[in-house]
Structure formats: structure tokens, C-alpha cells
Amino acid sequence: MSELRIDLDGNRSHFLPGDDVAGRVVWRLTEPSEALELRLFWHTSGKGTEDVVIARSHRFDAPGTYGEQEFRFRLPAGPYSFSGTLITLAWSLELVSLPGEGTERVDIVVAPTPVEVRLQSLGRPPKSEIIRIGPVRR
Amino acid sequence: MIRPVDNPFASRYVEALPFRCAASNLDDLIDRLVSQQGRGAVVGPHGSGKTTLAEALAQRVGGDIVRIHLGTETRQPLTSTIRSLPRVVEPRHTIVLDGAEQLGPVAWWRTWRQLRSAGTVVITGHKPGRLPVIHECSTDPDLLRELVAELSPEIVETFDLDELFSRHQGNLRLCFRELYDVCATSEG
């Protein structure tokens, strides 16, 4: 059975925005694959349709059936990991085998605080449902 | 307060619910689809599971699945949405066209010209007309209870689901969205 693994340096799971996410990917495949791709992305879940946005990615071509590689990604300044009432936004690293089904995922927190930002609901919608964006004059 | 990702009625869990129908099972519907040369329509009112069934049929048929969603608030014009079809539609393609009633007669004709080479085409709509009907979706309180039990057994015990079903006139999507709010605001 194929094995894909992501090891983060220092076993970290929390990062400040702008930090480097570094570690090593390890793979042991039953059959050679065309490539492996490591993706750093954030995704939303909750009441709305889910969004997924890949912030960084790195492709390892012709990886063979086994091996390991180091990686380093610079995190952007945002968005933070957070949970409110309607939306949870979470960051993850995912290693996928291309083509094929093999995947491995590690969740991380990207926020100024050690845990995700929590938003407390005031239990009401905004005062104005229709928002007009004012043109900006400098 | 529960996190949105942990809310049992978050969109990801609701959309992952398998299609359920008392009158027919998925195998029967697949057989019907095959007997109609891989063309079929899933019809029914809002929130009755049309998209879920269409997705389940496509997954079962397999092949290269291409999904097109035409909503009343489609972000792109219909023409450019249609343009997201593969350059050459082949028998290996399984097309799911969700919201086919959004297409006027000319747009439907243009779309169908591109789709007809696909191995399987499943459309959804509110009423029959364009393709032979595979299944007409409908809902009842027992179905709602069954689905809610799968997502959150506690809610079944504590919430009047019959009243909820009646108030939303059988629209399961609206029922789930209200239950999301109930879970979001409950303690613990």
C-alpha cells in the first residue's frame, strides 16, 4: 500500500502569518507516479459553499517509487485561520500523487494567536444589507 | 459555541448525504438511464434532492464527469458557462447540467448540439420537457427525519421536524439551513 507523509519541522502546527512552513515529504509508492504535488492551501466550510484556494504549491516530477524531499513555503500575511458562526477558514498542507488517488493532509493554524481566531456572533445581520462600495479618492 | 466546520448541518455534510428515495433505488434509476441511451432528466421542486441524485447517477456511471451549474445568480453569462464544456465532447464524458431550465430555447439548442456526443447527459430542472425523465424527486417528513438522523441524532429528539418540514413546504435545503442556525446558536 502506498504511503505519503508530511513531516513539519519541530512538529509545529501553528504558524504566524509570514512564517516559513518547512519540513519534509516522504513517499513510498507501490507504483511509480508521474509526479507528486505538495500544496499549501486554505479552505472554508460552514453554511456557505466551500471555497478552496491554493496559496503555494510545489511539484516533484518523476519521484520514483520512494524518496523524500525537503520543502519550504513562505506564508502570506493572511487570511488567518478563524471560526465564526457561518464560516471556518482553515489552512492545510496536502501531498497528492498525480495521477491517482493517493493523498496525505496535515492541518495547520495560521494566526497571530496560538489557536485560530474565534468570532463571537452578535446574533443579527448587519444594519445595512445592501452595501455600496465607495469609490476611493486619494 | 460550535465551530462552523463542526456544525453537523454545514454544507459539506449536507452535500455528502447520499441520495435516498423510498420508491426507487439507485440501481433502478441507472437502468432507466441506460435504457434511455444515457440521457435523462431529474425533476422536482426546490430542495428536493435533484442535484444530489444527478451527482449520484454521474458517480455511478463514471467516466470523465463534467459539471455545469446554472443558477439564477450565475456569476458568468450563460454563454461563457456553456463554453466551459470540453473542447470535444466524447462518449467518455458524463455531463451533469444542473439548472437546465435556466436555458432558453435557443441556448438549450446550442448547448445540446455540443452535449449530444457525450456518453451520458443528466440534467436537472423543475419540470419535465427537454429530456426523458429518470426520476421525479419529492420529499416528505420521514425523509427529512431520516436525513437529519444521519447528520445529528440529537436534533431528531429535540426538534419538531414535522413543523419545520411544513413551514418550509418540503424544501429540505431550507430545513437544513434552519437547523444549521439552531446548532450554531445552541450551547455546547
Next chain:
Amino acid sequence: MALKLDIERGGPIGASGDSAAGKGCLTLFFMVFLGMGLAATAAVGFQAAREAAVWLWPKTPCLVRASGVDTTGDDAAPYQPTICFEYTVDGRSREGRTVSRGDLSSSIYDDARRIADRFPAGSRTACRINPEDPNEAVLEARPPFIAFAALLTLIFVAVGAGGLWMVWRPRRDDQGSATRSISQRAGGVSGAKVELVVGLIFTAVGGVLTVLLLVIPLARLALAANWVETPAEVISSTVRSWSTDDGTSHRADVLYTYEAGGRSWMSNRRSFFSLSSSDVDDCRDIVERYHEGRSVSCWVDPDDPSASVLDRAFRPVYLIGLFPLVFLIVGLALLAHSRRRRPSTIPGDPPTSFGGDTEVAAEVTLEPASGPVAKVIAMTVAALLWNGIVSIFVWQVVEGFRNGSPEWFLTLFMIPFVLVGVALIGGVLYAVLGVANPRPRLVIAPSSPRLGGRLRLSWTFSGAVGRIERLTMTLEGYEKATYRRGTDTTTDRDVFASTTLVDTASEWEIANGTAETDIPVDTMHSFRSDNNAVVWSIHVHGEVPRWPDVIEAFTLEVRPLSRRELLP
């Protein structure tokens, strides 16, 4: 559970997948357009060149023997100037009858007469002679106005060439890339371009037609207010009919004569509104009313006796000029709106859109995007269009009741449409009331405040700010989640932060003032993706007694902390 980030074993997802047969048909179709356009452009160009060539012909003296207006036999343009002149080339006397290259025939007698009057019989002038054929001579060289017709023919060329390019252009092939399948760009930039083009077309077409059908006739009407009533006699009165692309057009042609300024004049200008009609019965009624030999009155310009008109009264038909005005207004509105649209950023884009260490402007001015006048125009256009169409059917219903045979089905069917029309009229009135409202103008500093940072706000109002009894401004942060499934889309919003910035009933403070607050540090900054967003906004509410309140909202970008701000 692993996330599936790519379309399931999808084949190449590219643009439209036209079949070979379809492409062939489209190619043929657009080639026809292109061919026709090029042929027409060439014909126009050739004619324009012919007319322009006259400017290079040498001049020679000539004598005008006869000058007048003749009929052409063509009902579409029955009058043309006829001038006979004599000139000498190589010692030989020759005769010419051409005023200029190009068609001078017209449906308006006055136009032909004005040309003839420039060359009265017995006058001496100069004519231009074709150096390649001295038998061809013209009295004047005219600018090749026909060249403007190329603008129309070039449209066909553009459609044909553009269509061929659309069919045959290379398409991008995604090769199942997960990146493209996940993050979709909103159509901000390309949508604005389409809006700009459509707006330009509407403005151009609406503007030209408004000038021709409304402005010019009304201006002439106004100028004719001091014209003098003069006796006239109808010389000929006939219904002229000619074939067009849409069928047959008709016009009542009433030619009359009158005395003014010591001479006789002839004209066929019946009114300042010159559109032809498709109703032959209307034309026959006019011809009967102004039958041959009838003595009538015409109105003559005291400063130019050659200008006259039979009927200078304002008629309802002049209001047809309002229709192109609607297109002009819509076009201007589209142009204004397209200038305000901005491209949306890729959601979650790296540091440049999330503050990072980039420079932030010191302050920014916020104004509502759509002003009250724009709202009035938009509501008026909507109400005009809707009620204009509905009124046709309502008139039918009313006629049915008046005739004693009411159409009950149509009556019931029209009720909801009429109610919507009434609501739109109410909306117009409400918007008109809103025009009188004062409008807020906010200045915030910095332009993108950070979490935990200080937000400084100052405001002023334009308009009658004294009518505001109480002013509140609230800073709110809220989640916005949109769910799309099937054909349904619903959006929920939930506020997680709310701070009152201003709450005052003081007249001085309402008119202008400043406020400061700290953005909570332990909350979420602004972000948006296709279906989810965190939005920060300032809500302004000015209570106006017995009048629509001033209600405006402005979004602002609250940025995350930069790296320097995060580290001690």
C-alpha cells in the same frame, strides 16, 4: 478525509467545443458578413474617391442658362436641382447639367431649391472640368460625405472578422489543472469592458437619434414662435410610396406656394417632424385636408422668407423623440457604472493584497457609489419602460370596457403588472424625495486600518444637512456566506463586531465632525473568496423626520497585521 482539489478525472476543460460542422457553418456565415462588408466598404470608398477627385479638377468660367427644381419620378426623393450651364474648352462651347458628383435628389423641396438658388439663371460662375473628359463638368466640388457611410459598412467587416477570430482563435487548455479548477476569477475586468462597449453604442445611437428626432424638431419649433402667418396655395398634394427593407413607406407630400420678401416661393415642409409613416390612411387624410388648389396659411421666417412651414403647432408625435432619449440615458448610466467597476483580486492573494509590509495610504475619502440622481434616473427609466409596455395592454382593457365588451381574462392578467408599475412610480417618487437628502462624505485614516489599530473618521455632508435630526455611525464586522446549490443561491450574514462611532443630535456635530476608535485586535481582517467573506463596513444613518432617512454604508479594508507588527 482528503480534499479533492481537481475535477474528477476531468478531461481537458477548455472553451467552447464546437464541432467541425458547426465551425464550418459559422465560418461561412462570418465570411459572408466579412465579404459583404468589404464589398460595401470598397463601393463607398470608390464613390468617396470619385467625389473627392473633383477637387483636383481645373476650374473654368461658365454661364448659367437655366436653374430650377425638377421632379425625379422617385417617390423616396422626388425633387432635385436642375441647372443648365455653358462653358468653353479648347475653343469649343459645351453644355453641362451636373451640379456635383453624387446624388442631390431629396424629399425636401427646400433643399433642392436652395442649391438651385445658389446658381440663378444668367449668373456667371466657375465650373470644374474633368481633365480626362472635358465633356464632364460640375458646378461645385462637395466634401465626400458619403465616406461616413463607411462607418456602417465597417461594422459588417468588424462583425465578420471578429466572428472568424472567435471561431478560430486558439483556446487555452487547462490539462486538468487543479489551480484553475479551484480558484475562479470573478468577471470584474472583462465585465466592465463589455459594459463600456454597450454603453458607448447606446450613448452614440441614442444621442444621434435624440438630436435628430427630439432636439432639432423642438429647436425649430421654438425658433418658429415669431414666424409670420402668410397666405399660401397648395399646388400639388399626393401620397408618395416607396419600397424599403421593412416594407413600404409612405409620406404625404404637400407642395405649396406663397409670397414673401417680394417674390414667390415654393415649399413642401408640412411640419418640423419629418419621419415617414407606414400608415397610408394617415397620409391620405393629410392629402385630403391639404388638397390641390386649397388656400391655406403657412408660417414664414421674417428673417429668411425662403423658410416656411404649414403647421408649426406642437403635436404628440414629437414625443417619439423621447424613446431614443431612454437609450441615451441608459448608455450614459452604463458608461458611468463601467468606470466605477474595479477588477476583483484573486481571493487570498499573497501579500500584496493582504497588507504585508506594503505602504498604506494615509487616508481615503469614501462616497456612496450611486448618487441620488443616478437612482432617480434608473428608477425613471425602469418605470418608463415597464409602464410604457404595460400601458399598451391597459389601453386595450380600457377600450374593451368603453366599447361594452370587456376582456376579463386580460383585465385579471394585467393586474399584477399594473401593481408593479404603480410600485415603480412610487419608487421614482421616493427616489426623487431622496435627491433632496444630504449626502455624507467620509474620510478615514489610515485608508486600510489594521487589526488592533486606530481608525480615525471625519465626515461632512453636502446638501440640506439641517434636516437631519439625529446621526448615528456604526462600525460593523460581519461574516458573509453564500450557498449555491442547483439553481438556488442564498446569502447569510452575521455580525461579530459592532462599535458605535457617532450618536449625536447636535446640529454642529451632525454637519461635520471626527471620531476615533480602535479596531478590535482579536477578530478577523477583511477577506473574500468566491462564496465567503469577512466584511467591515461603516453604516451611516441620519434620521430625517417625515422624509426618507439618509442611509448609506461604506466598506473598508481592515488589513491583517504585517510581519513587523506581529513580531515584538
